[in-house]
Amino acid sequence: MIVQKFGGTSVKSIARIRNVAGIISRAAKSDPVVAVVSAMGDTTDYLMKLAQQTAQSPNRRELDALLATGEQISAALLAMVLNESGSKAISLTGAQLGITTESIHNVARIVDINTDRIRRCLAGGLIVVAAGFQGVTEEGETTTLGRGGSDTTAVALAAALNASACDIYTDVSGVYTADPNIVPSARLLNEIAYIEMLEMARVGAQVLHPRAVELARKHRIPVRVRNTFDPAHEGTILKGVDDMEIYRPVSGVTIDRDQARLAILKVPDRPGIAGEIFGALARHGVSVDMIIQAFHEDRSVNDITFTVKRSDLATARKALEEAASETGAESVLADEDVAKLSVVGAGLMDQPDIAARMFSALGRAGINIKMISTSEIRISCAISDNEAERAVKVVHDLFQLDQQQPS
Numbered sequence: 157m158i159v160q161k162f163g164g165t166s167v168k169s170i171a172r173i174r175n176v177a178g179i180i181s182r183a184a185k186s187d188p189v190v191a192v193v194s195a196m197g198d199t200t201d202y203l204m205k206l207a208q209q210t211a212q213s214p215n216r217r218e219l220d221a222l223l224a225t226g227e228q229i230s231a232a233l234l235a236m237v238l239n240e241s242g243s244k245a246i247s248l249t250g251a252q253l254g255i256t257t258e259s260i261h262n263v264a265r266i267v268d269i270n271t272d273r274i275r276r277c278l279a280g281g282l283i284v285v286a287a288g289f290q291g292v293t294e295e296g297e298t299t300t301l302g303r304g305g306s307d308t309t310a311v312a313l314a315a316a317l318n319a320s321a322c323d324i325y326t327d328v329s330g331v332y333t334a335d336p337n338i339v340p341s342a343r344l345l346n347e348i349a350y351i352e353m354l355e356m357a358r359v360g361a362q363v364l365h366p367r368a369v370e371l372a373r374k375h376r377i378p379v380r381v382r383n384t385f386d387p388a389h390e391g392t393i394l395k396g397v398d399d400m401e402i403y404r405p406v407s408g409v410t411i412d413r414d415q416a417r418l419a420i421l422k423v424p425d426r427p428g429i430a431g432e433i434f435g436a437l438a439r440h441g442v443s444v445d446m447i448i449q450a451f452h453e454d455r456s457v458n459d460i461t462f463t464v465k466r467s468d469l470a471t472a473r474k475a476l477e478e479a480a481s482e483t484g485a486e487s488v489l490a491d492e493d494v495a496k497l498s499v500v501g502a503g504l505m506d507q508p509d510i511a512a513r514m515f516s517a518l519g520r521a522g523i524n525i526k527m528i529s530t531s532e533i534r535i536s537c538a539i540s541d542n543e544a545e546r547a548v549k550v551v552h553d554l555f556q557l558d559q560q561q562p563s
């Protein structure tokens with residue numbers, strides 16, 4: 157059996173749902189199909205806005221109850237189209253699909269899938285149309301999986317059902333060396349390693365949800381990203397790094413524009429102080445990314461600077477101001493004008509000059525680097541958000557990512 161997932165732009169209108177139904181019914185001629193759908197177009201954004209207009213800080217349980225309806229609408233409409241066009245189909249919500257999640261609202265992880273009902277439907281010759289992005293807790297509460305989470309529904313179903321293929325249909329032809337909507341010369345990659353895709357997804361390549369890539373990697377699911385509007389195109393396949401045909405020091409460049417920077421200045425230099433500060437942030441549910449601790453001349457105080465999601469800035473600032481008064485730090489600074497630019501490549505660690513070349517190219521372009529962090533397969537720089545798109549192009553050009561790399 158195969159799993160096919162269709163994103164929001166692919167099911168934006170009834171005409172587009174008909175197009176998707178065509179792709180599904182062609183596949184269903186040879187294989188049982190589970191089709192996972194996102195909400196139509198910008199429905200999830202619209203529902204979020206409605207909630208924000210209704211309540212100052214919407215109750216998280218009710219927010220999930222609201223958001224989950226988006227995917228239920230598109231699933232039901234798609235099943236209607238399929239049924240009318242001669243295929244037999246049934247739409248199922250997260251609960252009906254047997255998807256159990258943790259008891260955390262808005263960003264729940266899938267813990268188990270009871271596939272009995274799906275298998276019965278498939279055995280009865282039905283196409284299963286699954287509402288993505290949702291599940292249900294053991295207590296029967298509706299949950300959602302975090303923005304972009306329908307990808308995760310698809311890969312989790314593919315793993316649970318032991319599917320032979322998991323095709324993620326979207327509005328571009330696959331995974332590119334950079335977001336093709338920012339860099340027109342970005343090149344389509346025929347293949348990408350799970351670890352590279354995971355890192356790219358975590359640092360802003362929206363094309364796949366990071367949790368979906370984690371699951372694909374764990375279960376070795378041959379996920380393929382392809383274009384709903386050009387379904388004959390092979391797209392990009394995810395593979396183990398050892399199965400890659402081409403060796404690339406840099407596979408892609410990404411930008412994450414949901415970033416901000418905070419600094420706590422002149423913190424007393426004593427053991428346990430970082431634990432106190434970051435403990436305060438963790439208690440407020442704020443995740444911290446790049447961290448720099450710099451010492452002062454008199455050595456008795458440090459400055460600590462770090463990045464957070466821009467949407468967490470207000471909460472983080474409040475927590476940090478409390479920590480500053482408790483620890484005797486001098487003051488707190490906030491900077492909203494931050495984007496995180498990253499290059500990712502499984503072969504990066506073998507080429508020590510990549511970081512230096514990236515920093516020099518940004519310097520030549522007059523783009524200031526605010527912070528730097530690295531992992532084995534990634535180099536990231538915090539830069540001004542105003543420079544975000546230009547910086548992606550500069551780095552893409554530098555590594556000639558528009559050209560086929562030598563193997």
Ligand code: ADP
Nearest residue numbers: 163164165326330331332334335337361362363
């Ligand atoms: P869907 O609604 O189908 O889930 P998304 O909007 O979540 O689609 O993801 C597709 C978008 O991801 C593309 O339109 C593109 O702008 C963006 N994107 C960012 N980085 C990349 C990349 N490296 N390759 C392809 N697409 C990317």
Ligand code: ASP
Nearest residue numbers: 194200289303304305306
């Ligand atoms: N509809 C949800 C969102 O917009 C989930 C998804 O599309 O993957 O985030």
Ligand code: MG
Nearest residue numbers: 163304362363
């Ligand atoms: Mg998406």
